[in-house]
Amino acid sequence: MSLLGVRDLSVAIGALMPVDGVSFEIAPGETFALLGESGCGKSLTALSLMRLLPPAAHIARGEVNFDGRDLFSIPESGMRELRGGGMAMIFQEPATSLNPVMTIGDQIGEVLRLHGGRPGRVSELLEAVGIPDPERRATEYPFQLSGGMKQRAMIAMALAGEPKLLIADEPTTALDVTIQAQVLDLLKDLQRQMGMAMLLITHDLGVVARMADRVGVMHGGRLVEVAEAKAFFRGPSHPYSQRLFAALPENLAKPASQPQDQTLLEVDNLAVHFPIRRGFLQRTVGCIKAVDGVALKVSRGGTLAVVGESGCGKTTAGKAVLHLLPPTAGTVQFAGQAVTTLAPRQMQMVFQDPFGSLNPRLRIGQIIAEGMRAQGVAGEVGALLEQVGLEASMVARYPHEFSGGQRQRIAIARALAVNPQLLVCDEPTSALDVSVQAQILRLLRDLQDSRGLAYLFITHNIAVVDYLAHNVAVMYLGRIVEQGTVDDVLRNARHPYTQALMAAVPRIDGIVGQRLLVPGDPPSPANPPAGCHFQPRCPHALAVCRETYPEATALSGSHAVRCHLFAA
Amino acid sequence: MKPVLLWSDALFFLLIAVAVGGAWWGRRQAHLRAGWAQVWTSRRARISAVVLGIFFVIGCVDSLHYRPLLPQEEGKPPAHSVEVLSALDALLMPLKANTEKTYSAPLANELFAKETLDDGSRGFPALKYPGAHVFGTDKVGQDVFYLTLKSIRTGLLIGTLTTLIMLPAAVLLGIVAGYLGGWVDDLIQYLYTTLNSIPGVLLIAASVLMMQVIIDTHPDWFATAAERADARLLALCAILGVTSWTGLCRLLRGETLKLREMEYVQAARAFGVSRLAIMLRHVLPNVMHIVLIAVVMDFSGLVLAEAVLSYVGVGVDPNTISFGTMINAARLELAREPMVWWSLAAAFVFMFAMVLAANLLADAVRDAFDPRAAK
Ligand SMILES: Nc1ncnc2c1ncn2[C@@H]1O[C@H](COP(=O)(O)OP(=O)(O)O)[C@@H](O)[C@H]1O
Ligand code: SF4
Ligand SMILES: [Mg+2]
Numbered sequence: 001m002s003l004l005g006v007r008d009l010s011v012a013i014g015a016l017m018p019v020d021g022v023s024f025e026i027a028p029g030e031t032f033a034l035l036g037e038s039g040c041g042k043s044l045t046a047l048s049l050m051r052l053l054p055p056a057a058h059i060a061r062g063e064v065n066f067d068g069r070d071l072f073s074i075p076e077s078g079m080r081e082l083r084g085g086g087m088a089m090i091f092q093e094p095a096t097s098l099n100p101v102m103t104i105g106d107q108i109g110e111v112l113r114l115h116g117g118r119p120g121r122v123s124e125l126l127e128a129v130g131i132p133d134p135e136r137r138a139t140e141y142p143f144q145l146s147g148g149m150k151q152r153a154m155i156a157m158a159l160a161g162e163p164k165l166l167i168a169d170e171p172t173t174a175l176d177v178t179i180q181a182q183v184l185d186l187l188k189d190l191q192r193q194m195g196m197a198m199l200l201i202t203h204d205l206g207v208v209a210r211m212a213d214r215v216g217v218m219h220g221g222r223l224v225e226v227a228e229a230k231a232f233f234r235g236p237s238h239p240y241s242q243r244l245f246a247a248l249p250e251n252l253a254k255p256a257s258q259p260q261d262q263t264l265l266e267v268d269n270l271a272v273h274f275p276i277r278r279g280f281l282q283r284t285v286g287c288i289k290a291v292d293g294v295a296l297k298v299s300r301g302g303t304l305a306v307v308g309e310s311g312c313g314k315t316t317a318g319k320a321v322l323h324l325l326p327p328t329a330g331t332v333q334f335a336g337q338a339v340t341t342l343a344p345r346q347m348q349m350v351f352q353d354p355f356g357s358l359n360p361r362l363r364i365g366q367i368i369a370e371g372m373r374a375q376g377v378a379g380e381v382g383a384l385l386e387q388v389g390l391e392a393s394m395v396a397r398y399p400h401e402f403s404g405g406q407r408q409r410i411a412i413a414r415a416l417a418v419n420p421q422l423l424v425c426d427e428p429t430s431a432l433d434v435s436v437q438a439q440i441l442r443l444l445r446d447l448q449d450s451r452g453l454a455y456l457f458i459t460h461n462i463a464v465v466d467y468l469a470h471n472v473a474v475m476y477l478g479r480i481v482e483q484g485t486v487d488d489v490l491r492n493a494r495h496p497y498t499q500a501l502m503a504a505v506p507r508i509d510g511i512v513g514q515r516l517l518v519p520g521d522p523p524s525p526a527n528p529p530a531g532c533h534f535q536p537r538c539p540h541a542l543a544v545c546r547e548t549y550p551e552a553t554a555l556s557g558s559h560a561v562r563c564h565l566f567a568a
Numbered sequence: 569m570k571p572v573l574l575w576s577d578a579l580f581f582l583l584i585a586v587a588v589g590g591a592w593w594g595r596r597q598a599h600l601r602a603g604w605a606q607v608w609t610s611r612r613a614r615i616s617a618v619v620l621g622i623f624f625v626i627g628c629v630d631s632l633h634y635r636p637l638l639p640q641e642e643g644k645p646p647a648h649s650v651e652v653l654s655a656l657d658a659l660l661m662p663l664k665a666n667t668e669k670t671y672s673a674p675l676a677n678e679l680f681a682k683e684t685l686d687d688g689s690r691g692f693p694a695l696k697y698p699g700a701h702v703f704g705t706d707k708v709g710q711d712v713f714y715l716t717l718k719s720i721r722t723g724l725l726i727g728t729l730t731t732l733i734m735l736p737a738a739v740l741l742g743i744v745a746g747y748l749g750g751w752v753d754d755l756i757q758y759l760y761t762t763l764n765s766i767p768g769v770l771l772i773a774a775s776v777l778m779m780q781v782i783i784d785t786h787p788d789w790f791a792t793a794a795e796r797a798d799a800r801l802l803a804l805c806a807i808l809g810v811t812s813w814t815g816l817c818r819l820l821r822g823e824t825l826k827l828r829e830m831e832y833v834q835a836a837r838a839f840g841v842s843r844l845a846i847m848l849r850h851v852l853p854n855v856m857h858i859v860l861i862a863v864v865m866d867f868s869g870l871v872l873a874e875a876v877l878s879y880v881g882v883g884v885d886p887n888t889i890s891f892g893t894m895i896n897a898a899r900l901e902l903a904r905e906p907m908v909w910w911s912l913a914a915a916f917v918f919m920f921a922m923v924l925a926a927n928l929l930a931d932a933v934r935d936a937f938d939p940r941a942a943k
Pocket of ligand 3: 311314315316426427
């Protein structure tokens with residue numbers, strides 16, 4: 001007998017039908033993953049199960065059975081009982097789903113009271129979700145917690161009513177991989193202990209592989225495939241699911257091009273420190289060492305990927321290379337010449353947010369022509385648009401008429417307009433869906449082959465690195481901890497942090513074998529730990545690690561690592 | 569007849585030309601067109617716009633000034649009256665000319681106060697124009713409806729010219745402070761915090777009195793009393809402008825600080841686009857909605873400010889007909905027994921209509937253009 005039965009569920013917004021005839025069942029204790037790209041109707045499906053649809057949307061038809069009751073015939077007062085008690089939900093953005101002016105303890109206590117739990121259970125719950133020092137944390141406000149911690153608090157809140165079904169809407173999308181691994185593990189453990197069923201909504205095949213018993217693939221508001229997870233990963237049957245697999249960076253054809261030997265960009269000892277000002281007189285009381293002595297080398301026509309978790313200083317480093325931010329120290333040499341003021345036009349940048357990187361008030365033609373005009377470069381806007389896979393006739397349109405992927409193409413065309421030799425790409429695909437990401441990655445590849453472009457590719461997505469990069473630098477808290485060729489770093493990682501990073505990436509083969517989970521959150525760059533920055537989280541830490549920061553050790557001609565384990 | 573172009577007339581028509589030009593330019597900007605289209609979907613906004621439009625037409629007609637030709641005397645060259653009239657006066661000639669001796673209630677047939685009549689008894693004398701004064705007459709027998717219609721121009725001028733004067737400063741300084749930062753920012757912030765920390769009324773009172781002294785000591789600058797009153801009106805606009813640019817400037821500085829970090833600005837910097845070009849192409853168009861909202865929102869505040877300042881006696885010239893001077897005069901009449909309420913009521917109703925329409929339109933404009941407003 002199933003816990004949740006959804007039959008022919010359809011949600012209408014005006015004349016549109018963003019969820020159209022969805023049917024699935026979830027058995028008690030089972031994890032059902034709803035997989036799909038953004039805008040396919042996953043979240044609306046979840047919200048209609050909770051009867052929390054936004055005002056513009058309404059349920060057009062269909063029925064939902066939960067625990068033997070017809071969900072749509074329960075009055076609103078009964079629903080309040082059911083939410084949190086029968087089924088609970090956690091959301092993608094932990095920052096906005098907690099009340100910022102209430103302590104964590106009060107917020108969990110409120111749910112407990114509603115569902116007749118003991119108030120004393122607050123710290124039990126916090127402990128259960130792996131928050132250290134629960135008594136103290138219960139008295140803290142959301143802003144005092146890190147992102148991962150907030151998501152744990154959200155989970156504790158959802159569990160307070162001992163629900164039979166947990167609906168998790170992209171619960172780890174906003175988190176870093178190592179934190180994501182922790183939270184996914186936690187969800188799995190809790191589910192096993194409490195015998196809870198879970199509806200997991202995600203766009204990430206890796207997360208599905210790690211978590212799900214059964215999978216439903218959504219596309220354009222319809223459920224196009226429902227399958228057992230094992231069978232699904234052995235061979236998806238619907239063409240759309242097959243396309244999803246084909247778009248994964250690990251399944252794209254690997255590079256053929258090889259970089260030249262000549263060094264194009266050489267960065268040495270680069271540092272960017274942001275002053276921390278406090279108090280009435282805004283005195284400088286310290287600094288955030290966002291980038292702290294970084295050395296990089298990019299060869300002509302080659303790609304260097306800089307990998308690391310959010311806040312480790314990747315973006316700052318990228319901007320400092322172009323002198324968009326003034327470096328505190330260090331030198332940047334481009335094609336043998338020192339860069340001291342705003343970067344020459346041969347270096348350009350492609351930004352992460354496709355919605356923030358184009359001026360909404362200018363037409364596409366004006367946007368692309370801007371650099372050419374400023375630099376006095378001749379060129380044709382239409383031809384550039386065609387080079388990045390758009391149409392020349394689009395010049396007169398405004399950015400808001402384009403999708404995220406198209407905007408990113410426009411941003412690339414804008415950078416190419418001044419014939420650069422190096423592009424600094426700051427997470428150019430992380431705001432995009434996998435299938436769009438694959439197209440952009442292919443475009444970057446093609447451009448490298450045809451124009452001999454070099455990339456400094458900043459990302460947190462390891463799979464992308466494998467597809468695009470020749471060399472990789474791993475960054476942790478403002479410093480490069482390991483550097484080498486793709487094979488050196490991805491397949492032969494030596495630094496404990498790199499190893500943890502690799503292990504934390506959810507893989508679609510579902511291999512969770514030799515996983516080594518690093519505990520805790522990355523420390524703040526304003527107040528880094530003494531000695532090796534990774535030392536508080538490192539499973540191999542030695543005594544010396546607490547005292548001095550390790551020097552770089554060369555393991556081979558191409559592979560270098562900064563860790564005391566390898567010090568000669 | 570000799571046309572007279574007062575300074576305020578010139579500026580008012582310039583402003584209307586700018587507004588029309590701006591509207592013509594804005595028609596081709598997709599986002600502005602969409603915004604206004606959304607404004608006009610609201611019935612309240614449409615009605616408010618019509619009301620304001622009527623006020624503006626009255627204001628325009630009242631801004632066409634001339635000096636009428638005096639009846640020619642034998643053997644003398646033709647002479648023009650020193651009194652400056654407007655096209656509105658010409659249209660309303662019966663209202664303007666049909667004065668009574670003193671107070672009369674709306675639509676009354678006789679005066680408000682008892683007098684000794686021709687036959688020696690005491691009673692209410694009959695009006696010269698019985699039933700012709702919809703809003704009654706004031707102390708010197710002037711038609712109150714005529715006065716309120718004349719007040720409209722003053723209110724509009726204060727509400728719009730002030731904005732015209734302060735806008736360039738606010739926009740320029742706000743964007744420059746936000747974008748350039750450093751000592752420029754410090755200087756501009758210092759300037760507006762200093763201005764802000766002086767009580768506005770004090771500053772305005774001091775400046776207006778100073779202006780008054782200058783005007784009084786140079787009677788030769790002005791050919792007619794109307795020109796003198798006009799100078800004082802403009803001075804008041806300028807002073808209000810100086811004290812009111814700080815709010816918008818601060819808003820724009822904050823928004824520019826945010827825009828400066830936007831990736832499209834960073835991209836432009838990476839191309840080596842000049843700072844001026846970035847401010848003009850990337851910052852200014854993206855703060856225009858704030859400017860628009862501020863202009864519409866400030867309008868009603870300024871109309872009200874005029875009334876308050878004139879009431880306190882530091883507003884427009886006492887000879888300029890305005891809502892403020894009308895209310896100020898009505899103050900004493902309220903104390904009479906029985907009360908003379910109609911001047912105040914008429915001034916109040918018209919001013920209220922103007923301010924309410926402006927506020928309703930401002931709300932609709934803000935809803936349409938402010939990205940943070942709930943849609
Ligand atoms: N303008 C700034 N002022 C102060 N701190 C900053 C500024 N920009 C970035 N930081 C800090 O520097 C660190 C690195 O940031 P960033 O380079 O954006 O990281 P990443 O791109 O790797 O996510 C973070 O701790 C961030 O809070
Ligand atoms: S230096 Fe020590 S603490 Fe740092 S990574 Fe190596 S073993 Fe771990
Ligand atoms: Mg970043």
